Amino acid sequence: MQLAVYILVYPWLWLISRLPFKIIYFISDGLFLLVYYVIGYRKKVVRNNLALVFPEKPQERRLHIEKRFYRHMCDMFLEMIKTMGISNEELQKRFTFDNLGLLHRLEARNRSVMLMFPHYASWEWVIALDTHIGSKGYAIYQKVGNKYFDQLVRNIRQKFDTTLITTKETWALVDQNKRAGILGTYGILSDQSPMVKKALLWTSFMGITVPAHTGAETLCRKLDLAAVYLKVNKIKRGHYHGSFKLITEHAKEMKRFELTESFLKMTEESIKEAPEYYLWTHKRWKHMGKTPRTSKQNQ
Numbered sequence: 001m002q003l004a005v006y007i008l009v010y011p012w013l014w015l016i017s018r019l020p021f022k023i024i025y026f027i028s029d030g031l032f033l034l035v036y037y038v039i040g041y042r043k044k045v046v047r048n049n050l051a052l053v054f055p056e057k058p059q060e061r062r063l064h065i066e067k068r069f070y071r072h073m074c075d076m077f078l079e080m081i082k083t084m085g086i087s088n089e090e091l092q093k094r095f096t097f098d099n100l101g102l103l104h105r106l107e108a109r110n111r112s113v114m115l116m117f118p119h120y121a122s123w124e125w126v127i128a129l130d131t132h133i134g135s136k137g138y139a140i141y142q143k144v145g146n147k148y149f150d151q152l153v154r155n156i157r158q159k160f161d162t163t164l165i166t167t168k169e170t171w172a173l174v175d176q177n178k179r180a181g182i183l184g185t186y187g188i189l190s191d192q193s194p195m196v197k198k199a200l201l202w203t204s205f206m207g208i209t210v211p212a213h214t215g216a217e218t219l220c221r222k223l224d225l226a227a228v229y230l231k232v233n234k235i236k237r238g239h240y241h242g243s244f245k246l247i248t249e250h251a252k253e254m255k256r257f258e259l260t261e262s263f264l265k266m267t268e269e270s271i272k273e274a275p276e277y278y279l280w281t282h283k284r285w286k287h288m289g290k291t292p293r294t295s296k297q298n299q
Contacts, residue, residue: 006148017085068276095128118191119279135183220251
């Protein structure tokens with residue numbers, strides 16, 4: 001069944017990936033009308049999330065953010081498919097960076113980096129970074145259920161010299177690279193919700209106490225990685241800009257969970273600047289009000 005689905009879908013993905021951007025965004029406009037007005041994909045989740053984190057905003061303003069989010073989400077979906085056919089030259093024009101010197105200075109000091117960023121603006125095209133760094137680039141990801149599509153995703157990333165590793169593979173690989181003296185830049189999306197039973201930290205995110213992923217911090221502390229925040233801004237349709245901010249070069253010198261909370265604060269700043277570019281379809285605040293008695297906030 002997995003192969004049959006892949007055989008049916010792949011030709012359409014390939015065809016879309018070869019279309020010029022002007023047509024890509026024409027399709028995206030049509031997709032927005034279908035997803036938002038006809039299907040109503042996760043509209044209740046999006047609306048509830050926006051009401052939770054922006055109670056001070058008038059309903060009309062939240063509705064404006066909602067519609068802009070769906071337009072952006074459809075753009076992102078088509079851009080993800082377009083990655084199959086985009087050249088590195090074109091990608092570099094569409095995703096630019098500044099203060100790359102921060103990463104270069106860390107590399108010069110023989111430091112591997114945990115590059116932390118949220119589901120904001122564009123995370124698919126962060127692979128453009130590999131052209132600019134000397135260390136080996138990795139992206140930590142959740143394995144796709146369909147093994148054929150999972151391999152397709154891996155192949156696309158590897159075209160731009162990014163190696164995908166699953167969350168289960170991460171610890172062993174980072175440790176292996178450290179022992180072998182191999183510098184790595186490990187990209188990780190750290191803003192989503194962990195399972196309650198596995199949560200070590202409950203803290204405020206957008207004013208609401210929820211569990212937070214601490215895996216990136218644990219890796220930084222145990223394997224001595226520098227932690228860097230990647231802030232992505234959407235310049236215009238199909239164009240993004242990334243900048244880097246050092247969270248810490250030595251995680252062990254920070255208090256427990258301080259690194260994770262610093263990352264979440266930076267994510268909040270991005271969301272408040274342009275909320276329409278955050279991934280509102282995710283049930284990020286679904287565990288609010290479930291803080292265990294044995295768990296301390298900000299402990």
